[in-house]
Amino acid sequence: MTPQLKIAVRQTFPVMFGYVPMGMAFGVLFSELGYPWYFASIMGIVIFAGAAQFMAVGLLAAGAGLIEVTVTTLLLNSRHVFYGLSLLQEFKVKGWRRWYLIFGLTDETYSLLTSMKGDKDVTQQSISDLQLIITALNQSYWVIGCTLGVLIGEQLSFNTQGLEFTLTALFMVLVIEQYKSVKSFAPFAIALVSGALALWLATPQNMLLVSLSLSLALLLMKYRLKPWT
Amino acid sequence: MDIMYLIGFIATMAAATFATRALPFVLFHNQQHPVVLFLGRYLPPAVMALLVMYCLKDVEWLSGNHGLPEIISLSLVIVAHLLFKNALISIFSGTALYMLWVQGVLASLI
Numbered sequence: 180m181t182p183q184l185k186i187a188v189r190q191t192f193p194v195m196f197g198y199v200p201m202g203m204a205f206g207v208l209f210s211e212l213g214y215p216w217y218f219a220s221i222m223g224i225v226i227f228a229g230a231a232q233f234m235a236v237g238l239l240a241a242g243a244g245l246i247e248v249t250v251t252t253l254l255l256n257s258r259h260v261f262y263g264l265s266l267l268q269e270f271k272v273k274g275w276r277r278w279y280l281i282f283g284l285t286d287e288t289y290s291l292l293t294s295m296k297g298d299k300d301v302t303q304q305s306i307s308d309l310q311l312i313i314t315a316l317n318q319s320y321w322v323i324g325c326t327l328g329v330l331i332g333e334q335l336s337f338n339t340q341g342l343e344f345t346l347t348a349l350f351m352v353l354v355i356e357q358y359k360s361v362k363s364f365a366p367f368a369i370a371l372v373s374g375a376l377a378l379w380l381a382t383p384q385n386m387l388l389v390s391l392s393l394s395l396a397l398l399l400m401k402y403r404l405k406p407w408t
Numbered sequence: 409m410d411i412m413y414l415i416g417f418i419a420t421m422a423a424a425t426f427a428t429r430a431l432p433f434v435l436f437h438n439q440q441h442p443v444v445l446f447l448g449r450y451l452p453p454a455v456m457a458l459l460v461m462y463c464l465k466d467v468e469w470l471s472g473n474h475g476l477p478e479i480i481s482l483s484l485v486i487v488a489h490l491l492f493k494n495a496l497i498s499i500f501s502g503t504a505l506y507m508l509w510v511q512g513v514l515a516s517l518i
Binding site: 196197200201204214215218221222225226227228230231232234235238239242245248249252253254255256257258259260262263267270278281282284338339340341342343344345346347348349350351352353354355356357358361363365366367369370371373374378383386387390391394395398399401402 | 411413414416417418419420421422423424425426427428429430431432433436443444446447448449450451452453454455456457458459460461462463464465466477478481482485486489490495496498499500502503506507509510511
């Protein structure tokens with residue numbers, strides 16, 4: 180085992196305990212759609228996004244149009260845009276390796292890559308290798324989880340009623356984490372108003388799109404009037 | 409079950425996900441526009457809150473169990489998260505409670 184691999188395995192250990200069970204929860208939900216099992220693995224390989232893949236189960240079940248899929252995914256992953264902003268200077272490699280680092284920039288990978296700097300075991304020249312290994316390890320945990328989940332879901336027939344609540348709980352956790360980082364109720368108030376209006380005015384199928392657009396419009400209005408920052 | 413739809417779906421979601429991660433590397437080399445920073449700070453919390461509401465859109469508040477399983481399970485998620493600060497514990501404890509509740513296991517235990 181190379182020294183970088185050893186460090187990466189140690190650093191990604193907590194992510195493994197998160198990704199394997201979460202991937203399995205996704206896999207079990209996906210198996211209920213009735214598609215061939217390997218598509219769950221493929222999604223873990225080519226999408227590699229927790230919240231988006233959970234969302235995908237609901238969107239697939241509803242037969243959502245591809246425009247809706249695009250808009251929902253873009254907005255759901257909008258936080259990733261801002262991960263990149265703080266890593267612009269950190270990715271020193273070029274070519275496909277650079278694109279792979281960008282592709283694999285999940286919440287957990289981001290938090291590992293940004294907290295790597297202080298580690299004394301890491302020399303300057305091995306940082307790029309370490310970034311790549313960490314990203315690849317994280318993705319392999321995720322793909323293993325997705326695959327295990329879909330296989331378990333197909334083989335065993337246990338009552339999965341209510342399992343979709345993992346998604347609700349995941350978003351609730353993200354709300355708390357977001358609040359801790361912005362320390363402002365304003366964006367949540369905007370969401371509450373937009374969501375309530377959309378629930379009242381739009382159909383359940385359009386609710387997300389309508390409420391996201393309303394929130395975006397309200398935020399931009401707020402920015403024009405008087406930015407918080 | 410339409411495999412072509414699934415393949416189109418996966419390709420679309422993969423492209424959209426990659427786009428959000430690649431955008432800053434393609435667009436902004438160094439400069440950071442204030443509106444981008446503003447949305448970067450305040451759009452994600454709004455989106456997360458909306459997603460919670462979206463997940464609860466089918467709850468029947470006026471009939472059945474009035475959304476009590478959802479409210480109590482989400483409260484457990486919040487309390488567990490504030491106590492243990494571990495996303496996995498929060499998510500799985502809340503989901504376990506919710507599943508036991510809606511499957512009627514909880515009622516048979518009491």
